[in-house]
Amino acid sequence: MKKSFLVLVLVMQLLCGDLILEENVSKEHTVTVDGTNLRFYPDSLTINEGDTVKFMWGGEILPHNSVEENGVFDSGEPEREVDYSYTFGFEEAGSYNYFCEPHQAVGMDGVITVVDVEQQEMIVETSGEVEEKSSIPFVEISILTILFLMIFMRVKISGIDEIKD
Numbered sequence: 001m002k003k004s005f006l007v008l009v010l011v012m013q014l015l016c017g018d019l020i021l022e023e024n025v026s027k028e029h030t031v032t033v034d035g036t037n038l039r040f041y042p043d044s045l046t047i048n049e050g051d052t053v054k055f056m057w058g059g060e061i062l063p064h065n066s067v068e069e070n071g072v073f074d075s076g077e078p079e080r081e082v083d084y085s086y087t088f089g090f091e092e093a094g095s096y097n098y099f100c101e102p103h104q105a106v107g108m109d110g111v112i113t114v115v116d117v118e119q120q121e122m123i124v125e126t127s128g129e130v131e132e133k134s135s136i137p138f139v140e141i142s143i144l145t146i147l148f149l150m151i152f153m154r155v156k157i158s159g160i161d162e163i164k165d
Contacts (some may be wrong), residue, residue, distance in 0.1 A: 026050040026087070031110065035063055038103050040066070043110040049117045052087040064108070068098045078102050088114045131165040 031053060034041035037060060049055065055066045055075050063078035072092075075084035078101060088096075093116035099109040 002153050026052065028052045028054055028085075029052045030056055031066070033060055036105055037062055038100075038108050040098075040100070040108065040110040044113070045110070046113045046115060047088065048115050049088055049090045049093055052085050052111055053112075054083070054085045056083050057081070063102065064100045065102075066110075067101055068096050070096075071097070072096055079119070088112075093119070 002070065027047070029045055029047055029051060030053075031045065032041050033039070045053065053073075057064060058081045060080045063080050064082065065078045066073070066075045066082075070073065073086040073096075075082055093114050096112045096114065097109065098112065
């Protein structure tokens with residue numbers, strides 16, 4: 001019984017490793033054409049790597065599109081109804097300037113800043129700021145396991161001492 005229990009505890013400890021319950025969930029951000037009909041809303045956006053930007057508008061008097069200046073994304077020919085998405089993959093951190101081709105001259109443009117997720121985590125760790133993360137490091141699990149085993153073994157030993165008396 002004691003050997004089975006010890007084996008079970010050790011296997012559980014090995015399987016858990018460094019449990020980090022934080023999820024890297026990508027988000028979808030939407031860019032539309034605002035009421036002036038010649039501006040993107042929002043015109044600047046900061047997102048994480050892996051996030052998606054959806055360019056969406058409908059019922060506009062003038063046709064629009066969204067084109068990144070280096071060809072990273074392009075919603076196509078200018079239209080009055082647009083539902084176009086682009087997902088920034090990992091390794092695509094940086095600033096991406098985009099514009100509406102027919103209205104670039106009047107300032108219909110914007111910028112998307114993509115933040116490197118790994119670099120962002122390093123900055124948080126080195127700056128000393130505490131970010132809410134739910135993690136159970138391997139060392140803490142080891143200490144708890146040892147304490148539990150000590151208590152369990154002490155109860156067993158005291159039970160044996162009582163039987164002897």
